[in-house]
Amino acid sequence: MSYKIVVDSCCDLPVEYRKNPKFQVVPLILEIDDNIIVDDDTFDQADYLAKVAASENCAKTACPSPELYMDAFDCDADDVYVVTLSSKLSGSYNSALLGKDLFHEEKGEKNIHIIDSLSACCGEANIALKAMELAESGLSFSDVITEVEKYRDEMATYFVLDSLDTLRKNGRLTGMKALVATTLNIKPVCIGTKGEIMQKSQGIGIRKALVKMTEIVAAEIENPETKRLMITHVNCYERACVVRDLILKKVPFKETIIVDAAGVSTTYAGKGGIVVTC
Missing domain, CATH: 3.30.1180.10 (Hypothetical Protein Tm841; Chain: A;domain 3)
Structure with a gap:
């Protein structure tokens, strides 16, 4: 079965995986003063840090819309695994769930599973890479879910x-x-x-x-x-x-x-x- 791994942009994947077609990154939005920045491959860390340092205000983030997730699920892959920021820290997880519901309503049935990483940044990436390893090993959709969530629960x-x-x-x-x-x-x-x-x-x-x-x-x-x-x-x-x-x-x-x-x-x-x- 073919597969795809969807992550939000808090997932700090190594560059080679960000370019891998098996992965898709759904961006969050960064806000500092009047600057609205999409957290995608155009993100300039040095420029952003300079803006943050120059501002008296606190930088903020906004989670992806359900529609962005729904679009990411609309692909040729049979199985879609989604890894998001901890639901305790962001609305990204709930947005992904809504995106899944929208997809099923508009496009029909598909194997989509949303994984709450209970983590962030490299924690999300660690889980996403584990999902890739398990999917590549030939496990069934349900077995990949079981094993990757076990891996998440043991991770710190x-x-x-x-x-x-x-x-x-x-x-x-x-x-x-x-x-x-x-x-x-x-x-x-x-x-x-x-x-x-x-x-x-x-x-x-x-x-x-x-x-x-x-x-x-x-x-x-x-x-x-x-x-x-x-x-x-x-x-x-x-x-x-x-x-x-x-x-x-x-x-x-x-x-x-x-x-x-x-x-x-x-x-x-x-x-x-x-x-x-x-």
């Missing part, structure tokens, strides 16, 4: 950011009991728990927080030799390499991928942000 997402302001101002930190004092340069180590953001630990300064995060990843991961380590960075490739190397000194992984953030991840993680999923 961790991150350390220079600033949590954008997440806080956009209401994405409702799961955190309190924010640490930025005046003390304390950087939280955060984890995605069932799609919500929680504080796991902290460090004084970004470097100590990143080291703490690598220690947590190594301590909590099970069977790393069978899993993929993915790291999203926002314009800080060398920092991402340090994080990768610190983790690999402690535990082995089947594969490691580092990818620069697209627009949505850049908005919320901010310059210098690091997200790890495995």
Whole structure:
């Protein structure tokens, strides 16, 4: 059976997969002041970061319309797997569900399954790549769904950011009991728990927080030799390499991928942000 994998643009796929016809990215919209930016292949990270730095306002994002998802489902593939941002963080998941209903009403029956990643950026990408592997292995539509959701439920997402302001101002930190004092340069180590953001630990300064995060990843991961380590960075490739190397000194992984953030991840993680999923 032929297949297609549809993701929203918070999914930080490596470039080679973004160009793969098996994948289609449905873009979110980025807003900063009067600038409306489509988060697609035309996204210019350096220009966008400059606009964000120059503005007194908080950048915002808007999820794709159901019609955009419906159009993505209208293809020759027999099976369509859709991976979206956590439903606790965005309306993208619900929009995809509505797009599926619209498609069935207007086009008829088709195998379409919407997967709530319970994650973001490289977490979405990790799930999407797993769906590709499973589909390529020849499993049935229902078996791919079962296995990829099991993979999602066993996956963990961790991150350390220079600033949590954008997440806080956009209401994405409702799961955190309190924010640490930025005046003390304390950087939280955060984890995605069932799609919500929680504080796991902290460090004084970004470097100590990143080291703490690598220690947590190594301590909590099970069977790393069978899993993929993915790291999203926002314009800080060398920092991402340090994080990768610190983790690999402690535990082995089947594969490691580092990818620069697209627009949505850049908005919320901010310059210098690091997200790890495995």
